[in-house]
Amino acid sequence: MANFFPRWTNILPLKVVVCGGFAAAAIVAGVTYYFTPEYTRVGYMPSQPVPFSHDIHVTQLGMDCRYCHTQVEVSGHSNVPTTQTCISCHGENKVQWESPKLEAVRNSWSTGLPIMWDRIHKAPDYAYFNHAVHVNRGVSCVSCHGNVDQMPVVYQAESQSMGWCLECHRNPEPNLRPLDEVYNLTWTPTDSGLDQASLGKELVDDWHINPPETCAGCHR
Numbered sequence: 001m002a003n004f005f006p007r008w009t010n011i012l013p014l015k016v017v018v019c020g021g022f023a024a025a026a027i028v029a030g031v032t033y034y035f036t037p038e039y040t041r042v043g044y045m046p047s048q049p050v051p052f053s054h055d056i057h058v059t060q061l062g063m064d065c066r067y068c069h070t071q072v073e074v075s076g077h078s079n080v081p082t083t084q085t086c087i088s089c090h091g092e093n094k095v096q097w098e099s100p101k102l103e104a105v106r107n108s109w110s111t112g113l114p115i116m117w118d119r120i121h122k123a124p125d126y127a128y129f130n131h132a133v134h135v136n137r138g139v140s141c142v143s144c145h146g147n148v149d150q151m152p153v154v155y156q157a158e159s160q161s162m163g164w165c166l167e168c169h170r171n172p173e174p175n176l177r178p179l180d181e182v183y184n185l186t187w188t189p190t191d192s193g194l195d196q197a198s199l200g201k202e203l204v205d206d207w208h209i210n211p212p213e214t215c216a217g218c219h220r
Helices: 007-034 054-060 083-090 100-111 131-135 141-145 162-170 196-207
Strands: none
Touching (some): 083 100
8 A cells, every 4th residue: 555645744843843943943032132131231331422420420529410421300311411511611711621431521512513422221122111100200210220329330230121110100109209209210119118019009109109000001
């Protein structure tokens, strides 16, 4: 009796096993990559045209975040400092004005061209994020950017992935603080005489905080 199946089907199981193995390896590699710091940019620390140290300016000199990031409370996006902001201290008061570290500032001031800062934190174009909404409801810089005041060079401290955002939207209490402490990066819940859980619940109730958890909240 003739063979019912053609001869090439003899190696078909082997082909299925090999293809299945490659597919499984690709899935594992993809999942592994998309959940690692390399994808989420955690630790991303680019060299900036001006070696600005937040540790010196914030911790040692006591400068408020809003002196340089002037739009954080009123804009959907937090602005980077303009050349005029740097000049207001370093140029007018001649603070280390001749330092090689300020070469980019001097060039920008003389040419009128902006300083080309390398952006570190950026929400995808398809995701809606309003910076002012968050800080005006008690979410501090520390919650999203880490202890920037202690960074000689700013880097991305949190993944800021969709899952990371949803975790806060579903349970905002751990990240809330009084509005007058949002820019106090050394503040702790004990300063208010309450534990974070009690304080967070109180603020959620007082401000009627109800962050969106559906796709339409961020993808508009």
